[in-house]
Amino acid sequence: xxxxxxxxIAIYGKGGIGKSTTTSNISAALAxxxxxxxxxxxxxxxxxxxxxxxxxxxxxxxxxxxEKSKVxxxxxxxxxxxxxxxxxxxxxxxxxxxAGRGINAAVELLQELRLFEEYKPDFVLYDVLGDVxxxxxxxxxxxxxxxxxxxxxxxxxxxxxxxxxxxxxxxKYAPSGGARLGGVIANSIQAPYAQSxxxxxTQQTGTSVVGYVPxxxxxxxxxxxxxxxxxxxxxxEQADVYRNLARFIDENEDSVIxxxxxxxxxxxxxxxxxxxxxxxxxxxVHNMESI
Amino acid sequence: MAxxxxxxxxSCALHGALQVIEAIEGxxxxxxxxxxxxxxxxxxxxxxxxxxxxxxxxxxxxxxISEKHVVFGGSSRLREQLxxxxxxxxxxxxxxxxxxxxxxxxxxxxxMNKEGRDQDFQVIYANTPGFRxxxxxxxxxxxxxxxxxxPTLGKAVPPKVEGLVNILGIIPHQxxxxxxxxxxxxxxxxxxxxxxxLLFGYDQGVSAWQKLPDAALNVVLSVxxxxxxxxxxxxxxxxxxxxxxxxxxxxxxxxxxxxTERLQLDAHRTELFIESEEKRxxxxxxxxxxxxxxxxxxxxxxxxxxxxxxxxVSEFLTRTLGLLPRTLIITDNPPEESREALILRLxxxxxxxGTELFFSEDHGEITDLVRNSGAEVVxxxxxxxxxxxxxxxxxxxxxxxxxxxxxxxxxxxxxxxxATLLEELGSAIxxxxxxxxxxxxxxx
Ligand SMILES: Nc1ncnc2c1ncn2[C@@H]1O[C@H](COP(=O)(O)OP(=O)(O)OP(=O)(O)O)[C@@H](O)[C@H]1O
Ligand code: SF4
Ligand SMILES: [Mg+2]
Numbered sequence: 001x002x003x004x005x006x007x008x009i010a011i012y013g014k015g016g017i018g019k020s021t022t023t024s025n026i027s028a029a030l031a032x033x034x035x036x037x038x039x040x041x042x043x044x045x046x047x048x049x050x051x052x053x054x055x056x057x058x059x060x061x062x063x064x065x066x067e068k069s070k071v072x073x074x075x076x077x078x079x080x081x082x083x084x085x086x087x088x089x090x091x092x093x094x095x096x097x098x099a100g101r102g103i104n105a106a107v108e109l110l111q112e113l114r115l116f117e118e119y120k121p122d123f124v125l126y127d128v129l130g131d132v133x134x135x136x137x138x139x140x141x142x143x144x145x146x147x148x149x150x151x152x153x154x155x156x157x158x159x160x161x162x163x164x165x166x167x168x169x170x171x172k173y174a175p176s177g178g179a180r181l182g183g184v185i186a187n188s189i190q191a192p193y194a195q196s197x198x199x200x201x202t203q204q205t206g207t208s209v210v211g212y213v214p215x216x217x218x219x220x221x222x223x224x225x226x227x228x229x230x231x232x233x234x235x236x237e238q239a240d241v242y243r244n245l246a247r248f249i250d251e252n253e254d255s256v257i258x259x260x261x262x263x264x265x266x267x268x269x270x271x272x273x274x275x276x277x278x279x280x281x282x283x284x285v286h287n288m289e290s291i
Numbered sequence: 292m293a294x295x296x297x298x299x300x301x302s303c304a305l306h307g308a309l310q311v312i313e314a315i316e317g318x319x320x321x322x323x324x325x326x327x328x329x330x331x332x333x334x335x336x337x338x339x340x341x342x343x344x345x346x347x348x349x350x351x352x353x354x355x356i357s358e359k360h361v362v363f364g365g366s367s368r369l370r371e372q373l374x375x376x377x378x379x380x381x382x383x384x385x386x387x388x389x390x391x392x393x394x395x396x397x398x399x400x401x402x403m404n405k406e407g408r409d410q411d412f413q414v415i416y417a418n419t420p421g422f423r424x425x426x427x428x429x430x431x432x433x434x435x436x437x438x439x440x441x442p443t444l445g446k447a448v449p450p451k452v453e454g455l456v457n458i459l460g461i462i463p464h465q466x467x468x469x470x471x472x473x474x475x476x477x478x479x480x481x482x483x484x485x486x487x488x489l490l491f492g493y494d495q496g497v498s499a500w501q502k503l504p505d506a507a508l509n510v511v512l513s514v515x516x517x518x519x520x521x522x523x524x525x526x527x528x529x530x531x532x533x534x535x536x537x538x539x540x541x542x543x544x545x546x547x548x549x550x551t552e553r554l555q556l557d558a559h560r561t562e563l564f565i566e567s568e569e570k571r572x573x574x575x576x577x578x579x580x581x582x583x584x585x586x587x588x589x590x591x592x593x594x595x596x597x598x599x600x601x602x603x604v605s606e607f608l609t610r611t612l613g614l615l616p617r618t619l620i621i622t623d624n625p626p627e628e629s630r631e632a633l634i635l636r637l638x639x640x641x642x643x644x645g646t647e648l649f650f651s652e653d654h655g656e657i658t659d660l661v662r663n664s665g666a667e668v669v670x671x672x673x674x675x676x677x678x679x680x681x682x683x684x685x686x687x688x689x690x691x692x693x694x695x696x697x698x699x700x701x702x703x704x705x706x707x708x709x710a711t712l713l714e715e716l717g718s719a720i721x722x723x724x725x726x727x728x729x730x731x732x733x734x735x
Pocket of ligand 2: 390419421
């Protein structure tokens with residue numbers, strides 16, 4: 001690929017974990033700080049950039065491609081909060097076609113249209129659907145697209161499991177020029193043990209947490225207004241949490257190749273946490289870290 | 292271990308299925324895949340055979356899907372293609388076959404097939420992506436679909452025929468002499484009072500396939516016919532007789548005796564028929580005797596082809612014609628279970644001859660094996676022409692792909708096929724001797 005324009009960052013995580021919310025708030029915070037930002041939703045649901053655009057309609061790249069043979073950037077992008085250029089790759093309805101190939105095709109088309117050369121962004125954020133289910137979803141972390149990937153997780157085992165899967169994908173692609181891991185974003189922190197659990201997982205896998213985002217009513221409320229927290233409640237603590245995340249991503253370029261746990265290791269690890277949480281909930285007191 | 296295959300002569304499952312459909316009169320293939328799949332079939336299979344089928348080759352119907360069908364699913368494209376095909380090409384049966392891309396995407400073919408049925412189209416389908424196997428599995432998948440789905444079409448059932456015998460295991464075009472071989476086998480079965488159901492070729496339409504369940508016996512001429520025979524046994528209790536190879540020359544007599552015994556036919560009648568056939572073949576052999584000794588027919592040969600062909604032809608050349616089997620190469624990748632039996636049968640063909648048997652579909656490897664065999668006669672495909680010349684050996688093309696002859700109903704099976712084989716092998720040896728003599732004279 002030709003010279004990179006801007007820093008390209010992919011955000012992964014289990015379905016419904018808060019990828020789009022977190023990504024949109026980071027985009028908003030970066031834009032607020034004066035950067036040129038593009039956010040690309042790589043998800044057939046095409047709802048990644050909704051809260052940046054006040055919930056307005058945006059034709060997806062693939063839908064447009066299906067109808068016309070020639071697509072222009074203007075047809076498939078909208079300028080959202082703070083000037084963030086919003087793009088949705090789109091994809092098939094559930095149960096038919098190949099969404100993975102769709103992401104591949106959409107990203108290829110955006111490159112062909114010279115989006116990055118024309119728009120000259122400082123940051124490009126890819127909000128990628130759920131788990132890495134097939135090769136197509138790994139496109140953004142393969143050679144030449146994103147430089148760094150972040151994974152959003154909660155303390156739920158399935159979210160950790162998805163994060164571990166992403167680590168496997170990074171582990172596979174990074175040596176041949178694919179993205180490396182920027183870090184883990186801990187989202188929806190609420191339970192008392194959540195933070196320690198995620199910390200421990202990152203320790204086990206040679207990674208680190210780059211920010212803890214509390215579960216917050218502000219997020220839900222802003223979403224109802226069709227806005228990011230940065231836009232709706234700019235003075236809130238939650239907005240600062242996202243600003244800090246954005247600053248970290250901006251200022252810190254460290255990245256690692258994670259060491260994912262294999263199946264049995266992950267199960268064993270989960271079991272130890274199951275025991276600990278049970279003891280906490282049933283009042284057994286240990287001198288346990290940060291609980 | 293994984294290894295690469297150079298110049299394979301075994302095309303993909305989709306192509307195997309197309310070869311089945313194209314050899315049935317009135318059957319119209321509808322490919323659901325990218326455009327290259329149909330084109331590749333034309334370039335890699337049809338064009339390497341003389342004569343084309345009614346709906347094969349370049350005009351084959353194909354949904355020619357593109358990226359948007361991969362992303363959003365290609366079922367609607369297939370729906371449209373099926374409708375258009377029914378409008379443009381008149382047929383008794385439309386047969387949807389799929390390629391790799393649409394199967395990766397997971398297009399719902401049964402649903403599209405059902406939609407076609409709801410519109411009263413006579414349509415069946417088979418999932419035949421290349422990754423499911425090669426041309427042989429394609430044959431099996433298409434035949435399975437015919438066995439299972441034809442009865443559900445509600446077509447008028449043709450009247451029952453007594454003494455019907457289905458012939459299974461010959462793959463159109465993969466056996467370049469499929470049409471002639473089927474005709475000859477049909478003639479032989481009729482000679483002992485049976486009626487052969489050839490299934491492919493002239494006058495073999497969809498109704499032939501509807502008669503499959505009526506047969507008294509299924510004759511299986513290659514390992515590839517076993518799965519269909521098993522399926523027919525399961526569904527209709529039809530007994531089957533497996534031969535492992537084409538019966539060539541006297542082997543045809545043995546075959547007819549086996550059938551006679553299985554079906555408890557009039558043995559006397561069978562013997563009379565065999566006797567007359569043998570007599571004629573012997574007469575031909577006698578006429579050849581002079582040339583046989585003068586030109587030195589008794590040479591070492593290398594034979595490269597599908598298992599059924601290698602078995603049939605090598606046994607005839609060795610037992611009847613006294614040629615010496617040096618190297619036999621089986622190219623159709625038979626399953627492990629049947630290899631044992633093939634090895635046993637072929638390496639003991641001629642005690643003490645040190646016949647070597649190999650399984651390979653790799654052009655490079657086959658070439659090396661033939662080169663090292665030092666054979667004086669090479670019988671194989673067009674791909675072996677170069678190494679035969681290198682060896683200075685007489686050369687006869689008899690397995691796929693064939694490049695130097697038009698084949699309409701020539702056969703290398705049965706009694707007549709044996710005579711044809713004699714003629715052609717004899718001609719190859721004679722012209723080879725003639726050429727060698729000329730080269731010799733010119734160099735003085
Ligand atoms: N920190 C938080 N506090 C409260 N609610 C949150 C938080 N993060 C996300 N949510 C809510 O969780 C829901 C799912 O979030 P979001 O759509 O961002 O997830 P996603 O990972 O993008 O999901 P999908 O995989 O379906 O695309 C949304 O209603 C969002 O408002
Ligand atoms: S292998 Fe697959 S892609 Fe190639 S021709 Fe066969 S069906 Fe088509
Ligand atoms: Mg999302």
